[in-house]
Every structure is written in structure tokens, then in C-alpha cells.
Amino acid sequence: MPDNGIWNPNRRSTNRLVACSDGECWACRERSHACGSTPQVCERRREVPAPWRSVPFLRTGQRPRAAYLSLSGTATHLLSPVDTYQQRPALDPDNAQPGNGEFPRITGRIQDVKTDPFRLDGLSALVTGATGDIGQAIARALARQGASITLLARSVDRLEALAASMEDDGAVVQTAACDVTDIEQVSTTAERVQSETGGLDIIINNAGGARFLANPLDINLSGWKKTIDLNLTSPFTVATAFGKSMVERGSGSIVNVGSVSGLRHLPGMTAYSAAKGGLYSLTRALAREWAHQGVRVNAVAPGYIDTSGWDAFDKAEVEESAGLKIPLGRWANPAEVAEPVVFLSSPAASYITGSILVVDGGMLS
Structure with missing residues (x-):
């Protein structure tokens, strides 16, 4: 040597x-x-x-x-x-300081282990696109954990029917009819909800969807803009309008509902994939911008979900055309998306922000 x-x-x-x-x-x-x-x-x-x-x-x-x-x-x-x-x-x-050879004292919010970290008692949550299959599942799951719910969608009749059903189950619910692609409506509704609730603690940006399937050469600018407005612009306007009080107060959680198509393109969904990919970038950007204000921002990326929107399609043909197989061998039900959303909204996820939680049965693995 x-x-x-x-x-x-x-x-x-x-x-x-x-x-x-x-x-x-x-x-x-x-x-x-x-x-x-x-x-x-x-x-x-x-x-x-x-x-x-x-x-x-x-x-x-x-x-x-x-x-x-x-x-x-x-x-x-x-x-x-x-x-x-x-x-x-x-x-x-108690007196340790960073760099003096002792362990620094931990400061900040620490979860009380005596309480259930998944409970949302005393918290107020907003769910956009609330009358859809996934929106309903999310609203009900949040309510079961003790949150009071503001249901937001365009149809007044469907909102009232859902609210009545949830109230029968013991939930505390109010409704807000609003088109999330209309910036003025979003701003006005945010002021009203803020006044009625005293400020939101949780925002679920669930409104969205693929308006059409088309080859990129066949997409017109109008269709492109509508898809981007619904799936990318509206989550931004909702987060900033309804989330302003969170930032000022110094606490809150925002969860954006995306799609695996924002991580891997699915045939015919160019505009939708671009919008959901942008939504994930927005999620990370807001998470960094608002972390110091105590506001967490995360997203879920669902795979194929068995909702009424797919009733007219053959699921096997859909999977084959996408070139993706589901290792778990089945499509998810809406509740299997709702529970991860509840987790990210809850104190159990208090140290998670800027994350994209994939809920796809292993499609992207």
C-alpha cells in the first residue's frame, strides 16, 4: 500500500x-x-x-x-x-442552534398524534365540478371526514339534488352555481363564498374534461382554447380567487385533479394532454410560491375511471387504442380517486406539497 x-x-x-x-x-x-x-x-x-x-x-x-x-x-x-x-x-x-454541534430545535407545525390526522372537522372545503361522478365522490368523502362542503357547478338543479342527498347523510353543505371558465363569475362567487364560510381551508379543482378526441391537424383554435380554459386556466383562476384568503391567513390545501394523459399522451387527446401537463406545472409553481404562506398545493393524476362518461365506449377497445394495459386488471371507481384527494387535503399530508399522486392501477409503471 x-x-x-x-x-x-x-x-x-x-x-x-x-x-x-x-x-x-x-x-x-x-x-x-x-x-x-x-x-x-x-x-x-x-x-x-x-x-x-x-x-x-x-x-x-x-x-x-x-x-x-x-x-x-x-x-x-x-x-x-x-x-x-x-x-x-x-x-x-431547547437552546440548540444550527452549527453549534447540537441538534437544532425543530420549529413549525407538528401534528398532534392524539388526533386522527385524516379528520377534517371544522374545515371548509370547495369542490368544483361537484355534480360529476368524481366530483360527487370527492365531496362525499370530504364530508365523511367532517368537512363542511361548498358544491360548485353550473347546473343549479343538479347542485340542489346533490346537496339534498348529502344533507340526508348528515353533511353540512351549501351550493354555488358558477361557470369556472367565466372569470367574472369566479370572482363574484369567491367573494360570496368567502363571506358565507369565513374562508376556505380546502380547494379541490376538479372541474375539467376532454371536450373532443381529434388528430392534431383537425383541432381548430376554438376547440383548443376551450380545452385549455377548462382544464388549465380555470384551476388558476379558482386557486387565486378562492385561495387568496388562505394565503392571507397562512394555511390551506389545494388539490388539482388532473389525468395520466398529462404525464403520457393518449391518442386523440393532444389539447387535453397539453392542458393537464400544464396543470401539473401550475401545481408545482403555486406550491413553491405559497409554501412560505403555509398553503400546500398538490395534484392527483387518475388513470381510467369508470364514470358515466364512458358508458358508450367499449373499455377494452379504449385500452387497446391507448396502447396501455392496467396491471391491476380493472378501471377505478370514483371513490378510489376521492380517497387520495382527501389524503392530500388532510393534516396527514402536512409535509407534502408540489407532488403529483398517480392513481392509475399501474398504467404508467
């Missing part, structure tokens, strides 16, 4: 740090060597390598004898061959 200034296992059987012969190496200047009271001195002067290379090797069962290293990579002090851990000062978590 080359004589390179570190412990040489062929020279001696003990862990010894080789120092220079004239007392000018970093170990000599510290006046204490890792080898103990009698340092092994080299036969000729040579430079001792950087401190992190000068730490003696450890054999199985041996206690560490290494130098403490500062963040800059230089040795702060060396220890004699005794148990390193016994030499450390007692930790004082």
Missing part, C-alpha cells in the same frame, strides 16, 4: 494516524492525535491529506475515533481513543 500519510494496516495492527516529523501538520497543531498519547511519526516529512481522508479506518466492533469535521471540511478537534459519544457535550434541545 502506498505510504500516503494515513493509517497503514500493513505497518501496524492498531488504528494510528500518521503525523509529520517536524510538528507542522494539522494534527500536530491540534496537540492531540487520534492515535493516542504517542503519535507514530513518519520517517520523512510529507503532507497529511485532507482531514476527511485522515480519519482512521474502523474494523468491525471498534468504536469510532474520528475527528469531528465542521461543515467547511476542516477538523475542529481530535479525540483520544475513547468512546467518541461519551466526549460530546450534553444536548440541550
Whole structure:
């Protein structure tokens, strides 16, 4: 083995740090060597390598004898061959400061383990596209966890029917008729909901959908804009209009409902795929922008969901045309999308933001 200034296992059987012969190496200047009271001195002067290379090797069962290293990579002090851990000062978590050798005190929001972290009692949630199959499942799942729900959709009749059904199950519900692609309606509705609820805690951007299937060469600009407005622009306007109070208050959760087509293109869905891909970028952008205000922003990416919109299609043909098989062997039901949405909305996900949770039965695996 080359004589390179570190412990040489062929020279001696003990862990010894080789120092220079004239007392000018970093170990000599510290006046204490890792080898103990009698340092092994080299036969000729040579430079001792950087401190992190000068730490003696450890054999199985041996206690560490290494130098403490500062963040800059230089040795702060060396220890004699005794148990390193016994030499450390007692930790004082209440007064520890970063960089002083003690563990820094953790600050911030910590979940009370005595409570159910999935419960949403006392929280107010908004669900857009609430009258669709997935929207209904999400609204009901949130209500079961104790949240009061604001149902938002375009059809007043369908909203009232859903609200009545949920109230029969014991949910606290109110409705708001609004077209999420109309910016003025969104702004006006946000002010009213803010006044009635005292401020939202959860926003579920669920409104969306593929308006058509077409070859890119056959897509006209009007169809493109409508798809982008519904699936990308409206989540932004809803998040900013309804989420303003969250940012000002310093807490809240937003979950955007996307699609696996935003991660992998499905045939005929060029505009829809582009919109959902943009939605994921928006999710990450808002998560970074609002993290310091305590607002979390995440998304789910569902695969094929067995909703009424697919009733006229043959599911096997749909899968074959997409070139994707589902390892779990079936389509999901709306509740299997709703539960991940509830999780991301809840305190159980308090350290998750900017994430895209794929719910696809393994399609993209």
C-alpha cells in the first residue's frame, strides 16, 4: 500500500494516524492525535491529506475515533481513543442552534398524534365540478371526514339534488352555481363564498374534461382554447380567487385533479394532454410560491375511471387504442380517486406539497 500519510494496516495492527516529523501538520497543531498519547511519526516529512481522508479506518466492533469535521471540511478537534459519544457535550434541545454541534430545535407545525390526522372537522372545503361522478365522490368523502362542503357547478338543479342527498347523510353543505371558465363569475362567487364560510381551508379543482378526441391537424383554435380554459386556466383562476384568503391567513390545501394523459399522451387527446401537463406545472409553481404562506398545493393524476362518461365506449377497445394495459386488471371507481384527494387535503399530508399522486392501477409503471 502506498505510504500516503494515513493509517497503514500493513505497518501496524492498531488504528494510528500518521503525523509529520517536524510538528507542522494539522494534527500536530491540534496537540492531540487520534492515535493516542504517542503519535507514530513518519520517517520523512510529507503532507497529511485532507482531514476527511485522515480519519482512521474502523474494523468491525471498534468504536469510532474520528475527528469531528465542521461543515467547511476542516477538523475542529481530535479525540483520544475513547468512546467518541461519551466526549460530546450534553444536548440541550431547547437552546440548540444550527452549527453549534447540537441538534437544532425543530420549529413549525407538528401534528398532534392524539388526533386522527385524516379528520377534517371544522374545515371548509370547495369542490368544483361537484355534480360529476368524481366530483360527487370527492365531496362525499370530504364530508365523511367532517368537512363542511361548498358544491360548485353550473347546473343549479343538479347542485340542489346533490346537496339534498348529502344533507340526508348528515353533511353540512351549501351550493354555488358558477361557470369556472367565466372569470367574472369566479370572482363574484369567491367573494360570496368567502363571506358565507369565513374562508376556505380546502380547494379541490376538479372541474375539467376532454371536450373532443381529434388528430392534431383537425383541432381548430376554438376547440383548443376551450380545452385549455377548462382544464388549465380555470384551476388558476379558482386557486387565486378562492385561495387568496388562505394565503392571507397562512394555511390551506389545494388539490388539482388532473389525468395520466398529462404525464403520457393518449391518442386523440393532444389539447387535453397539453392542458393537464400544464396543470401539473401550475401545481408545482403555486406550491413553491405559497409554501412560505403555509398553503400546500398538490395534484392527483387518475388513470381510467369508470364514470358515466364512458358508458358508450367499449373499455377494452379504449385500452387497446391507448396502447396501455392496467396491471391491476380493472378501471377505478370514483371513490378510489376521492380517497387520495382527501389524503392530500388532510393534516396527514402536512409535509407534502408540489407532488403529483398517480392513481392509475399501474398504467404508467
